[in-house]
Amino acid sequence: MGPTIYTEPGDSIHIKLVNNLTEPIGPAPPTAVEYWNMLQNPGEHIKYQRYKKRVPSPAHLKVDEDNMPRHFDHTNLHLHGLDVQVHMFDPVDTHDPTAPHINIPPGQCYCYKLDIPSDHPVGMYWYHPHLHGSAAIQMWSGMLGLLYVGKHTLEKELQKYNVRNTHEFVIWDPAFQYVPNQPTHDLEVDEFLLGQTTLSKIHPFLVNGQINPTFTTKVGQVLHFHALCATVENENTFIVYPEGKQHLHDQAKIVPFYQIGSDGVMYSKPIKRNVIVMSGGQREELLLIFDKPGRYVISQQGIQGMQFFGMRGHPHDQILATIVVTEELNDDDKKKEEVVRPTVPIPSMTFTPGYTDEESVQPENIQSSETITFSMGANFDQIPFPQYYINGHSFSSSRSQFHAQPNEAREYVLINANHNAHPFHMHVNRFQIKEMGSELSREEYPVLNELLDFDENIWRDTVMVPPNGRARIWVQFKNYTGKTVIHCHFLAHEDTGMMATLFIGKKDWIFQLEEHYQWMMGVGIGICLSCLVMYVSRCCLGRQRNLLKKNNMNDEDDDVLYSAVSLNELKSKAMD
Template identity: 30%
Template sequence: MNDLSRRGFVAGTGGAIAALVLHGCGDDEPSVPDGNTGVPAGVTEVTLDVAFVQSQLAGRAVKLRAYGGVLPGPTITTHPGDLLRIRVRNRLPEYDSSAWEEDVKVLGHVVGMNVPHELNTTNIHVHGMEVIPHLFEPIGTSNPEAPMIAIGPGQEKTYDFALPPDHPSGLYWYHPHRHGSTAVQVVNGMAGMIVVKGPIDEVPEIAAARDILLAVHDLGLFPSASSPDLWEYDPPQNAMWNPFTGESTIIDPSGGAGAPASSGFSASDYPLRLFLLNGQPFFEEEHNPEVGKTQFPIGKQLEAPRFTVRPGEVVRFRMLNACSDNLLPVVVDEHTMYLLAIDGVNFLETKAVPYVEGAQFGQEQVLLPPAGRAEFLIQASAEPGVYAIRQLFHGTDVQFFASAEKVIAEIVVAGNAVAMGLPGELPTPSRYYPLTTGIDPAARRDVVFNINFDAATVKNKVVGGDFTVNGELYDETSVTFQPKLDTVEEWTLSVEHDAGAAPEGHPFHLHENSFEVVEIGGKAVSPVELRDTVWIPPMEKVVIRVRFKEFPGKTVFHCHILPHEDAGMMQNILVVT
């Protein structure tokens, strides 16, 4: 496929509201969008215009925020040692956050910044990539009080990322990360994939396989107040969606309910949610208004995208969970999954994971938290037929809202059989091997994700709950930890919920550094997995080891349920020399 590889791409819109380009809709094999023009070798240049776009999805008119008028955003391909230059141009209109200024005055700087705000102000994060810290101004800053980068409507910013020569080759992605607007923008369409090509791609059996990208993402939608039959997500400032009543209301800083609103900031439930693969809807959910069942959205399977393979053919799938909050326990029906990599870093050898007939949650072949990625091979069955790539059901004991089983895609095995091989040993990712086994950690730290909905003690009266790390709401101008460059630390991650909040799992993400997952729920992980995002099961502990290898500066870790992040479940760290 063509891609943004050592070349340039300008994704323009040509207007305030453009027509959305959906790649793969109606095709036999849906793909992700791409494009190219020439620039010097060793440089990848990308211009991403952010604007509202309109289209039809699952028989409905929708208005979304998108990169360059395509859904998902254009795929970027680069290489270890390359310079990746991304220019972000914000073509969104002004958004009225004047009421948020009153929130900050009444609630104070820290609590107020955790009220969603400035929904059309953006920036960009290259998720999982081993590059200079880039969330704060200026890029790479070590100032603990540095503000977060904010690209307002009508503004633009260029980011230069020099990839280290030993950067792992694998799947990454990009999305906005401006605190207060991240969730709305991502669940409204703003996400794209990054492929770093390298040694793993030169393994003969892998090079011989078709390379198929699978971007799974969700869209949260409300009926438009201004256009009949249009679905969008553009809540007014301080509007909050109550999933138990199915209503949106303007909330004042004291927690008082004001005027009704057409839509509101949501923690995960929406009047309508679409799940898409490479821009093509495969499942839809509607809010469940029945008392006692609001945590079980009403789901409907749509026609799943299809990929045709020949019996015996080996195909490489690279799957991204770009959902704002949905956990993906994934199986491929009646096929062994040959795992190559998690979160962009490959294993030392192919990991064969058999399919379990009638698999339920906990028996998945791979578990992808929000923001997680998996790269795997499938060798098509000798038996022609249709085989599903599916997400298993998980209930309210896993996440606050249950998630129905979904057929993400279908593999159609047909045609003449072919003989193809599977790899065994894989190239060693030199950036992370040898592992940190035997190194005494320079520090041991605890990270506890917590939610408090107790009305008597909640500080954030607008959101109606406090989403904290170690009991603290996010503060843009403070630093929690100061790890030292080129040292190893051991962190214990856990989840605790106060009164009024049922236990649920959370995905932990650390910027700029992959980490070794060594223990989950008291059980050793073997082989050790290198991840940048890991699922913390409810009321269990996850132990990770982090080597802060190369990049000093101010960065963050957070819960990657994006509404939780915007409401305060994030902290800054400062890597010092």
């Protein structure tokens, strides 16, 4: 992980990002030949046999160059969740709809200047690379870091209740592959995004870069976690059990805990939970308290089969961390150390909320509603494979699919057409969840009960759209305008197409012309066809008139020929 950034509401952040990578440190980008070889032998665990169809040769593969994994040694920076200027495209705060991604090559640098509003919610945020084509592999390699806005303010609120045992809890899923014949090692970082259809990769869940780290607390003491799910392509659960009881999947054995904030926005009061489901990008402020000494574990479990098209066994159940709870201090010890118990029970605590109730989106403020559909393609004659779409389109930085105005509220209905999870993330804006549902069976996937248990007053920047499901969100756009993106925060999906541009603000006439070229072209073609029809009709009418005129002239000749005078003349000639 990178260094932690600390800032305050009202600050300006100046970041100089230097790319000290030297080519070719990263792996070579995948080629059509490598994709073709994978398609010939995609793995014995594939559920859908159609993936095993044969493509005659690499030459028969259509290549979507915009969505091929690439630029592994190039990078850029995204400040996830912050209400700041758009900063995905060059330059920062761009209003050019054709602007390219910020792309920092090896040996180069880039300067970011971003302004944090004075009323920005205090909490934990984070940063990571976001160059299309290389975001996933760089995140798998650990290129991420934490960012706090107003951390001291948050600490003071907690310390007034004697909550002082605070730790960061960063969940990360590096991707490895087994390489048995190497002399010095048997694991390597997965080279590129070719293994998405197999279970051959090794996906341990690390916490703070460690396997099963240990945290300590005392009976009656509040343990506070700043939790971040920084996974690249896995969702995760957070469940607390007494050690040895996690394999029972017994709700009665679960140790409850409390949520006091999500995605950098504090709640006004704690919410009691038994289980939370976290997707890549989400953050949670969590309070835990134990009434008995012993060893406890935080478990990731129950996600199997709800991702990767029902394939059981992935992601694997795993212990994320261990908590050692010791006895409460005795009277003699209390003289040496301050009392560790909170000043009030956790349910009685109150906090300054990141947003007030009055700032919630109201139904009458919704300007319009749009549908955003996540879907996947399995065209084995096209690479990258598989293909990922938003509203039937793979990503193109030159196409603006969505548009909004600053300070307006909009509704988006998020549809997940696949039997795997897709976390939706919107840059530089937050939203409230108003509805969630899934066609999957809650009996077969009990964790859906927790995933679908939402509070519509909570503000988020990332939401898990359930497999074969939907989520309805209300977005309150802020003051910042320009070109940004929405995307699936499983970055392997985003890198290969599941992203779309969002333009916030007034469009100039060139942008409007570009955005509406299809219907304008249709109108133009219609006008041309109409003119052609009119021309042909006029030509036909003119020809008909000429024929009629000619016929009329012949009729006149006939009249002259058979007039009474003419007949008399003929008779006279005949008599002579």
